[in-house]
Amino acid sequence: MKALKRFAKRFKRRRPKPSQTKPQVVDAEPNQPLPLLAPTAQVVPESTSLPPSTDTYGAFSRLPTEIRRQILTYAFGERTVHIDLSWRHPLVRRSAPVSGAGPQGASKKHCGLGEQLVEDNTLPKRWQWFSCVCHRSAETENPTRIAFFKLETTIWPFEDKCLEGEYCDCGGSDRPGQGQEDCFLGVIGWLLACRGAYSDGVDVLFSTNTFYLSSVPLLLNMRRLISPNGVDKIKSVQLALGEPRLTRFAKDPLVHGLWKGTDKEEKACAFPQVCSTVPNLFSNVRRLELYVQSQLWPSRDVPVDQRVPLLVRNVMDPLEDMVRSLGADKQVVIAVTLEAHKALMQKHGELEGAAFRWEPEAGADDSIERYGRFWRALGSDDNGNEVGYWLRTGWNDHDMVxxxxxxxxxxxxxxxxxxxxxxxxxxxxxxxxxxxxxxxxx
Structure with a gap:
């Protein structure tokens, strides 16, 4: 009996203690400003000797302003640029594997994501910045990898997967894996050169590029994280917001609680806040594309004849208030899922009659005949200019069900x-x- 007790004590001492590690909690709001472009960034320390404020920077100052701008635009302007902030494990670089690599061991994936640039799962998650040039291919040979039962080969802007390194054309199909240096703007070195370079560079960076954003936390906190002076210069934006691949019963933070939820869920729904934030955030934007990625599936408890009116009230009314706030001199394109678009097209087509304006989407497959857009006129502003937007088809949720x-x-x-x-x-x-x-x- 004594031997049994001694064995039990030794076994108890050897048992591993339960893990004291607690699951990592996601920070409610990102609090890590974008380095160098933060609202309070100091480009050159005050202690550094600087030329007089009237002087410019080196031999570059001898060029006319228009020529300098053309050079900088060629270097890092007039592109579509992804800028992302997400809660994830930190990205780290590693050597490319020999097998599966292109010439000279180059990665075949956009930016080397998943091959040379990977998440380090041993480090805790945090708010991670990432930016790259959009290299989305025009078409794909395997459309079903983009969306379930995708029938056409065109890759639409709302199907962009640059941030995953997929369906991209970097440097030409004849040189797979090459041209990866073009996946990034490479603007940081220029911005760090001097204050004159920073001033010219920021102006070209923000005013000539189209910014593609898919992070709702970044959008809602953008002025806290990026210099407002730069954000005010943005003239072209693409927003792809929501989770298109979620199942019917999954919770998408953008629209969850929009149809029928508790008071807490309705308050946490980000969609109304996004619609009210965009006009104030991009006050000088000239072209805005907003892709509502979320599956706009109504609650089964809502009678069928009440679903379209709820879609108009909960989704389209906030979007149209956003368009009115932007003003008449803006080019606005909004996309919703295929089934919602069909219902809205049917509704407005019957209401507007001969005045209804519909046109096929450029690049759509004629054999499918379902990608298109129609014009929504919202009246006129105080100067008599027409206010409106194009409502186009987005994710194909029909083939998902x-x-x-x-x-x-x-x-x-x-x-x-x-x-x-x-x-x-x-x-x-x-x-x-x-x-x-x-x-x-x-």
């Missing part, structure tokens, strides 16, 4: 999820694209 080969090839029998009552209405008007034996489910 309906098998395309059944609905497009056979067209008879089976059922189709009719989230907005669109297909029932089309059938009632004699415009159904499906056979008479197809049933529509809510």
């Amino acid at each position: 309906n098998h395309p080969y059944m609905t497009y090839c056979f067209g008879s029998g089976g059922s189709i999820f009719d989230l907005w009552g669109y297909y029932k209405r089309e059938a009632a008007l004699g415009r159904s694209q499906y056979g008479s034996n197809v049933t529509f489910e809510d």
Whole structure:
């Protein structure tokens, strides 16, 4: 008995203690300004000897302002630039593996992401900055890797995967993996040269490039993290916000609580805040593209005949208030998911009649005939200028819930999820694209 007790004591001492590591909590708001372009950035220390403020920088100062601007624009302007801030493990560089690499061991992926530039899972997550030039390919040979049952080869802006290093054309298809130096702007060295270089460089950087943002936390905190002087110079923006690949019951922070949620969920919903933030944030923007990536699937508890009015009230009304705040001299394109776009197109087409303006999207596959956009006129401003925007098709959520080969090839029998009552209405008007034996489910 004593031997058994001694064995039990030794076993108890050897048992590993439960882990004291607590799960890492995500910071509510990013608090890490973008280095060098932070609101309070000191480009050159005050103690450094500087030329008089009237002097410019070296031989470059002898060139006319227009020539200097053309040179800098060629160097790092007039591109589409991804700028991202996300909660993730820090990115680190490692040597490219010999196998699977291109000539001279170069990475085949955009920016080397996933091969030379990888997340270090041994380090705790944090708010991570990342920026690169957009090298999205025009087409892909394997469309199903982008979206489930994707039928056409075109890669639309809302399907961009540059931040994952995929579906990109870096330096030409005949030189895979080459030209990776073009994946980054390389502007930091110039901005650090002197105050004159910084001033000219920031102006070209922000005023000539199109900025592609997909981070809602970055968008909502942009003026705290990036110099307001630079943000005010932005003239072209692409926003791809939301989570397109989530399942029907997953929680997308952008729109969760938008349809039917608790008071706390409705308050936490970021969509209304995004719509009210954009006009004040990009006060001098000339072109804005906003892709609502979220699956706008209504609650099953909402009757079908009330879903489109709720879509208009909860989604389109805030977006249209945003367009009105931007003003009449802006080019605005808004995209929503395919099924929501169809329902809105049907609604406005019947209301506007002959005045309804619809056109196919450039580059769309004629065999599919479902990518297009229509004009939404919102009246006039105080000077009589027309205010409006183009509403175009975004993510194909139809094929996420309906098998395309059944609905497009056979067209008879089976059922189709009719989230907005669109297909029932089309059938009632004699415009159904499906056979008479197809049933529509809510």
